[in-house]
Amino acid sequence: MKKDFIKGMTHGIPIMLGYLSVSFGFGITAVSKGISALWASLISLTNITSAGQAAGVDIIAAGGTLLEMVLVQITINMRYSLMALSLSQRLDKKFTTPHRLAASYGITDEIFAVCAAQPEPLTPAYMYGMIFVAALGWVSGTAIGAMAGQLLPTAVTNAMGLLLYGMFIAIVVPPAKKERGVLAVSLIAVVISLLFKYLFTAVSVGFATVICAIAASLLGAWLFPVKDEGGAEE
Known part of the structure; x- marks a missing residue:
């Protein structure tokens, strides 16, 4: 022990x-x-x-x-x-x-x-x-x-x-250089975050963070689905 x-x-x-x-x-x-x-x-x-x-x-x-x-x-x-x-x-x-x-x-x-x-x-x-x-x-x-x-x-x-x-x-940065999906999700998150920062200012910081994370993840999963070993998209 x-x-x-x-x-x-x-x-x-x-x-x-x-x-x-x-x-x-x-x-x-x-x-x-x-x-x-x-x-x-x-x-x-x-x-x-x-x-x-x-x-x-x-x-x-x-x-x-x-x-x-x-x-x-x-x-x-x-x-x-x-x-x-x-x-x-x-x-x-x-x-x-x-x-x-x-x-x-x-x-x-x-x-x-x-x-x-x-x-x-x-x-x-x-x-x-x-x-x-x-x-x-x-x-x-x-x-x-x-x-x-x-x-x-x-x-x-x-x-x-x-x-x-x-x-x-x-x-x-390291995975974003290798995977387009990671880079895309990161950029989407940045854009959504800027929208809440300068346009939708009535939304609080907490809810803006939640919406930003979930929206970027969902868009990333839709645009860049992960393929399994057989080549099918998951």
Whole structure:
């Protein structure tokens, strides 16, 4: 058990280092929108979701409703449920229901990718070690960024706040170069977002995010259907 925990921590160190820089940007962004360093850190501790947290902070700053928050989080974070279902097929027999519920807290894109690449069944200790290190980096980076945002000049904090959005761009650009569908969906999302920003200004930030994500996804699925191995479109 101890060996698996240490192995998980070792595999989680690269994730932690990446999270430190990205969550630093989230901390600065949260403080710039009127959220204290303590609450920003608590948000990171209880969520560990970059896109969900960024959208959530925007809704809070805009005075959005709980319904908006729920719909936005479901839309953005639905993928974690799919990741959890995928990993459930690779769990060790030691993974009882309580362990599954506990490990679900830390399933992120990066942790999923590392776990999915492991050749042997996943043990609770291994996942706990990785989640502990990754969460430590995410929360620590948020706290440091939030405190820095309270001390640094506005020009510097505005520049550093772009770190979080830089991560989103870094995620989208590589697959967009290879797949026309990814590029098209990204551009459609940008266009719809601009329409809500400058034309349909009466729509709140939360609902605009939900509509933008769903509309772009549906149009992408319609225009660029995925083909199965036999060549038929799905």
